[in-house]
Amino acid sequence: MGELLSHLGEGFGQALTPTNLGYAFAGVLIGTIVGVLPGIGPITAIALLIPLSFGLDPLSGLILLAGIYYGSMYGGSTTSILIRTPGEVATVVTTLEGHEMARRGRAGPALATAAIGSFAAGTFSTLALMLLAPVLVTVAIAFGSAEYFLLMLLALAMTSSLTTGSRLKALIAMLFGLAVATVGIDPQTSVERLTFGILNLNDGIDFALVAIALFAVPEALSSLSRDTSAAEQMQRIQGRIWMNREDWRRSVGPYGRGSVIGFLAGLLPGIGPTLGSFVSYATERKLARGRAEFGKGAIEGVAGPESANNAGVGGAMVPLLTLGIPGSATTALLLFVFMMYGLQPGPLMFREEPGLVWAIIASMYVGNAVLLFLNLPLVGLFVRLLKIPAPLLYTGVLSFAVLGAYAIGFNLFNMLLLFGFGIVGFLMQRYGFPLAPAVLGLVLEPLIEQNLRRALKIAGGDPLTFLHRPISLVLVVLIALAVLSPLLFVILQKFRTGRS
Amino acid sequence: MLRSRRLAALASVAALGVLTACGQQGAGQGVGSNYPGRPVTLTAPAEPGSGWDTTARALAEVIQEENLTKTALPVQNRAGATGSVWLSRMINEYRGDPYQIAVTSLPIMSNKLRGDSEYGYQDVTMIARIITEYYLVVVPADSPYKTLDDLLAAIEKNPKSVPVGAAGDDRLPFALVVKEGKGDPRTINFVAYEGGGEQITALLNGDVQAAVAGVSEFRGQIEAGKLRGLAVLRDERLTAPLDDIPTAKELGYDVALGNWRGIYGPPGMPKEAVTYWQDTLQKTLRTDSWKRAAAQNQWETTYMEGAELTAYLDKTYEEIREGMQSVGGSG
Secondary structure, eight states: OHHHHHHHHHHHHHHTSHHHHHHHHHHHHHHHHHHHSTTOOHHHHHHHHHHHHBTBOHHHHHHHHHHHHHHHHHHHHHHHHHHSOOSSGGGHHHHHHHHHHHHTTOHHHHHHHHHHHHHHHHHHHHHHHHHHHHHHHHHHHHOOHHHHHHHHHHHHHGGGGGOSSOHHHHHHHHHHHHHHHTOEEOTTTOOEESOTTOGGGTTOOOHHHHHHHHHHHHHHHHHHHSOTTTSOSSOOOOSOSSOOHHHHHHHHHHHHHHHHHHHHHHHSTTTHHHHHHHHHHHHHHHHHTTSSOTTSOOTHHHHHHHHHHHHHHHHHHHHHHHHOOOOSHHHHHHHHHHHHTTOOOSTTHHHHOHHHHHHHHHHHHHHHHHHHHHHHHHHHHHHHGGGSOHHHHHHHHHHHHHHHHHHHHSSTHHHHHHHHHHHHHHHHHHTTOOSHHHHHHHHHHHHHHHHHHHHHHHTTTOTTHHHHSHHHHHHHHHHHHHHHHHHHHHHHHHHHHHHO | OHHHHHHHHHHHHHHHHHHHHHTOOOTTOOOOTTOOOSOOEEEEOSOTTSHHHHHHHHHHHHHHHTTOSSSOOOEEEOOOGGGHHHHHHHHHHOTTOTTEEEEEETHHHHHHHHTSOSOOGGGSEEEEEEEEEEEEEEEETTOSOOSHHHHHHHHHHOGGGSOEEEOGGGHHHHHHHHHHTTOOGGGOOEEEOSSHHHHHHHHHTTSOSEEEEEHHHHHHHHHTTSEEEEEEESSSOOOTTSTTSOBTTTTTOOOOOEEEEEEEEOTTOOHHHHHHHHHHHHHHHHSHHHHHHHHHHTOEEEEEOHHHHHHHHHHHHHHHHHHHHHHGGGO
16 A cells, blocks of 8 residues: 555655646646547547657656546537537437536536536546556456347436336337447458448447437427527526536535446446446436436536536546556547557556556546646636527537537538438427437447447357356346336335335 | 647647648658648548557657657548548559558458458558557356366357457468368357457357457456456467467467558658658657556557568568468358
């Protein structure tokens, strides 16, 4: 423990020089600005800006990149809240309550709680990474394909709680997402599915593109199609820009739960921050049980998921640093950066290069803290964006959505997809189909399908394989509970009323 | 100095934005003596962090660091159908453009052979081969299979009970080994994984019994004693600390297949531009910065150009075609 503290002290000693703090500020600022553009999430931001970090000494470079990473994640949340345009899939859930808050004039508290939640979760996950990485790594690899499949199924079973409306419509939306995700070359057999001979469809349809199309485009279309002069759609800022006591009280619990959920989800390679944020939202909603105004701008629904997606960053660093296994494209890129700096992440790194490991951890702390200090004062500024008249604002949203869609693949085909899915989203919204289950289905389908087929191949086709291992058995029981619990609940209530 | 390079990098990022935003095409222009007069775009036709991407970025980084070109060399990612989307754009939109180069490797052959891509390496200007990565067969350290023979015997006896993790294009080399061992490659229980990370996880949690991929994917885990290398598909052994892994050839399986990685330009790329890049790449690969980057990424630098390269590519293409036919659907 003493050794750990001294290493960390050294890391901080190096990280906190004026120059490095300057890089942290620059990184967070650039990251936030770039992250505000839809479609440009952390991965694109880092890929574009990597050249800036080379030529710096490793620590400064890492601090710059950590700043960009955190900044771009937060930038995506800002647009989700203000203009219902998720910068990337991980912030889709934030639009659900965050944008509702903004519509009710509470954009300020929503942005503030997102920033504070991100900071709290970032700190928690960095601490957990520092103290528990060697233990947690066993969790990261304990999940085989059978367990992955069941875990994703459990996540899908929980989607029913993502919406207030009809369960059937939520199910249809989810199936739509699943169906869209099957487009592309099947990774097990290399067979083209639903590509209609279009080369651009071979890799499937980008998640972020669909998220932007489903959320931002319909929002802009419906705002522009209404007579805005008659009835003002978006309410102006009401009350304080800052969070009040009640907001704080309601945010603290979600910060904690979101941090833990996000961190655990981030540990599993290949899952990334999206699942954590969805599960956190579902959890908060279950816990609130109608006490909070879920679906109408509940601050818990912003605080939890925003904490979860930031905690996922720390979680994803565990398999990366201890095993050299990158869990996502973003961490794969970080792996490359580490290698260019002469680091070899993997089982030996903690032993052979403790100095640099702690420098990475310290740079995560610094990036995270700078994010908070830089963005809280900016909340007031961002909120003022909403004062732009609706026609101008939503024309701007549409142009950013188009720019973002183009930036995802740099081809015109993506624009067609953007407007195609945008129209689908518009119709879905019009007829009361929730959008979030569609996005979740889209994101989870590849994991569900791949892992189901792997598990069955590994077991030689025996479906009982899902009951053999303890973790998978527990997951099966949880899924059964999630599916049957509403039914049990009804029976229980009937029983009670019958007795009384 | 440092500052100016960073500015140049920033400028190149900005330039990249402008260039791509304009969808600029430079087809057919002649190349004067001051080539390259403006930034040349190096495309990694895959996601950031992938093998092609890291190769492109390492190259660009070394070239800029050593001041080997006069202009910026921005790296862009254009993922799509294992490189086929970008390949077709290079052919259809950038014909003759001296300001576009890209990274490629074995899939430019296998995609065409499988019918997944209309085009192959024959349709573009192959500038040079830069590195080669050899395949390695691994098992977990506590596996009952101590040698390649053990593994192949188990596969022959009951193929279903020995799941083997391999990405699409990495199945062929293993299938060839099984075929050499007189087994039936069509019965191998291949489980598809997308990268080394997924394979390592699957090996460590017992999902698969063995895996095959490029040496660099497994090296860290072998050194840490978590995985055991059974055979490397290479003419000679690897260097220390992996020199105790036998080659398949030594063990009596005559399979040596490498995944080459190289640089190509659009068809009809002006000769001067091709020569310029061949010279620049050769200079780059000789620098200490490149040697360091290559060592860290465990790439074997195997530069090749011109007629020799054409012969090599043709031979490899034939080998893969025959391999695919001989192992049936499993390759």
